[in-house]
Amino acid sequence: AQTVTQSQPEMSVQEAETVTLSCTYDTSENNYYLFWYKQPPSRQMILVIRQEAYKQQNATENRFSVNFQKAAKSFSLKISDSQLGDTAMYFCAFSIHSGTYKYIFGTGTRLKVLA
Amino acid sequence: ETGVTQTPRHLVMGMTNKKSLKCEQHLGHNAMYWYKQSAKKPLELMFVYNFKEQTENNSVPSRFSPECPNSSHLFLHLHTLQPEDSALYLCASSQEPSGTYNEQFFGPGTRLTVL
Numbered sequence: 001a002q003t004v005t006q007s008q009p010e011m012s013v014q015e016a017e018t019v020t021l022s023c024t025y026d027t028s029e030n031n032y033y034l035f036w037y038k039q040p041p042s043r044q045m046i047l048v049i050r051q052e053a054y055k056q057q058n059a060t061e062n063r064f065s066v067n068f069q070k071a072a073k074s075f076s077l078k079i080s081d082s083q084l085g086d087t088a089m090y091f092c093a094f095s096i097h098s099g100t101y102k103y104i105f106g107t108g109t110r111l112k113v114l115a
Numbered sequence: 116e117t118g119v120t121q122t123p124r125h126l127v128m129g130m131t132n133k134k135s136l137k138c139e140q141h142l143g144h145n146a147m148y149w150y151k152q153s154a155k156k157p158l159e160l161m162f163v164y165n166f167k168e169q170t171e172n173n174s175v176p177s178r179f180s181p182e183c184p185n186s187s188h189l190f191l192h193l194h195t196l197q198p199e200d201s202a203l204y205l206c207a208s209s210q211e212p213s214g215t216y217n218e219q220f221f222g223p224g225t226r227l228t229v230l
Contacts, residue, residue: 045221105158
């Protein structure tokens, strides 16, 4: 079965602090992509960061970085120097190719950044 | 208009009504998707269209009927829905096959309430 598990339904962090959102996944595929998407309140979902499964180096995008552990099938997101605008639902997802690209999402983690 | 747009943004309908959701992407992509987003559940992939051809139907009840007249437009026709169909319906698009990052671009969603 292809699944994504986000074990933290809700989290909060103080502004300027660092927070880590966890994600584990299950797939029998060897080639896939991993993503973190952000869905701010009442706004569109946007891509935060992405990782190719065959790359060992962890992806980084400004204040956002991932800790990708392929053997453990773990893909956590670290947000440094948290800002109020980071308040959102965060979805972990991966995509595989089976005829077309198929995306599997987790249930999301609601992050609240506190002033 | 830029990105992915969806209309209407909010829809309230009775169980005997027939309505349609519309999605349009202005990104030149060739794949489009319908997702259902319910609270505390993973995003559920409903349908995938690649070059106007349906490539995925994720066991969706027949009361949901998709239509993709061209690569830029996607519709979801609704009839005799149930209250449990109330959810946020998201449209997304991507460029397939990209060979690299197959990021999905999401619309703002249609909040559907079935009475």
